[in-house]
Amino acid sequence: MKAAIIAAGQGERLQRAGVPKPLVKVAGVPLIDHTLNAIRAAGLHQVACIINQQSAAVAEHCAAITDLSLTFVHRTTPSSMESLFTLAPYLLDDAFLLLTVDAIVAPFAVRDFVRAAQMRSDAAGVLAVSTFIDDEKPLRVTCGVDGRVTAIGESAGDSPSITAGFYVFRPTIFAEIAAARAARFTALRQFLAHLVARGYRLFGERVPKSVDVDRPEDVATAEAFIRSGYTA
Numbered sequence: 001m002k003a004a005i006i007a008a009g010q011g012e013r014l015q016r017a018g019v020p021k022p023l024v025k026v027a028g029v030p031l032i033d034h035t036l037n038a039i040r041a042a043g044l045h046q047v048a049c050i051i052n053q054q055s056a057a058v059a060e061h062c063a064a065i066t067d068l069s070l071t072f073v074h075r076t077t078p079s080s081m082e083s084l085f086t087l088a089p090y091l092l093d094d095a096f097l098l099l100t101v102d103a104i105v106a107p108f109a110v111r112d113f114v115r116a117a118q119m120r121s122d123a124a125g126v127l128a129v130s131t132f133i134d135d136e137k138p139l140r141v142t143c144g145v146d147g148r149v150t151a152i153g154e155s156a157g158d159s160p161s162i163t164a165g166f167y168v169f170r171p172t173i174f175a176e177i178a179a180a181r182a183a184r185f186t187a188l189r190q191f192l193a194h195l196v197a198r199g200y201r202l203f204g205e206r207v208p209k210s211v212d213v214d215r216p217e218d219v220a221t222a223e224a225f226i227r228s229g230y231t232a
Contacts, residue, residue: 001097001168002048002090002091002094002096003046003098003099004049004097005035005047005050005100006080006083006084006098006100006101007032007049007050007051007055007100008050008052008055008080008083009021020051020054023058024213026222026226027226027227030061031101031102032058032061034104035101036068037107038099038105038107041110042113044114045069046068046071048073048090048091049072050075050086051072051073052077053074053075053076071090073086079185081180081190081191084098088171091171092174095117095168096168097110097114097168098168099166100165100166103165103166104211104222105128105207105210109210110166112207113205117205120203122201123168123170124173125195125201125203126167126168126203126204127141127164127205129164129205129206130161130162130206130207130210132210133162134212135162136214139152139153139162140157141159141163142155142156143161147203148201148202149203153189153192155193165210166210176194176198179194179198208230209225
């Protein structure tokens with residue numbers, strides 16, 4: 001299994017003195033390093049990461065890392081969905097772990113999630129879901145008793161479960177790229193809802209709390225979470 005990181009967002013609200021979002025420090029550590037630590041904990045070594053064309057400093061920062069095989073794609077995309085599609089050529093041979101660079105999560109939670117997702121051999125995708133909500137636009141998810149996702153986004157209503165910012169997918173989902181673009185989807189959440197509507201077998205796997213770092217005030221929340229040992 002490979003890992004993929006979406007880190008191509010502009011992050012205007014979080015940027016500090018021109019520092020790209022992936023290099024914004026949380027608890028003294030850049031966001032990208034938190035993400036790479038989670039990948040290590042999951043036992044993965046090959047990583048494809050998309051960064052925008054103004055974020056060459058991210059690749060430079062990671063240049064000294066030798067225990068992971070890192071491939072950076074420099075491209076500014078209009079959405080996380082298009083960032084995922086851009087990474088598709090690097091992810092066609094096996095299931096992959098997908099993470100967003102702004103999700104702070106306990107490394108052991110990612111490890112356990114990957115193990116659980118690997119047990120779902122019949123799944124096109126497994127979504128990490130949580131009941132902790134501290135997000136301006138949470139992506140709500142409804143799952144059946146077997147864990148299969150039955151609704152996502154607006155159709156999930158006021159479900160207490162939301163996506164936690166990381167996923168395991170099989171490359172079969174890339175068969176829907178043309179359809180997603182034809183439908184003019186503008187966000188990854190729309191693509192996920194499309195997969196459910198098309199009958200792809202997506203499952204939700206419960207994970208502990210994660211913190212989405214989008215705003216300056218989120219940094220303090222994430223730092224308190226880390227200081228607590230990822231428990232509070």
